[in-house]
Amino acid sequence: MGAPKKYPEELKERATRLAIEARRNPGSRTGAIKRIAEQLGIHPEALRTWVRQAGIDGGDRPGTTTDEAKRIAELEREYRELCCANEILNTALAFSQ
Structure with a gap:
């Protein structure tokens, strides 16, 4: 925020x-x-x-226009969420083996 x-x-x-x-x-x-x-x-x-x-x-x-800056911020936020999800999945995979 x-x-x-x-x-x-x-x-x-x-x-x-x-x-x-x-x-x-x-x-x-x-x-x-x-x-x-x-x-x-x-x-x-x-x-x-x-x-x-x-x-x-x-x-x-x-x-960088205002609209482009907003889109970049959205993509960065999505990237962080995907990295976190990927880390959780890799940890779960390593734990299950």
Whole structure:
């Protein structure tokens, strides 16, 4: 189970959208993330991370998308479960011989 969310999802989406729009405008691009983060009471690095991930998810930047990261986590969890089951079966086989 992951850590509790510090910021509501609605705030995260709104802040990300505002930052992306502000960075598109050359007049408000400089310091947009810091300014918007301060206005909304968010840590600037959190907003910067959200904007970066939105770029990856949108295909504008290289990296692992949110959906891919979730799938990788599922596969890793399944792998651990299968390794555990395999170890139990090997122990049972060795015990029965």
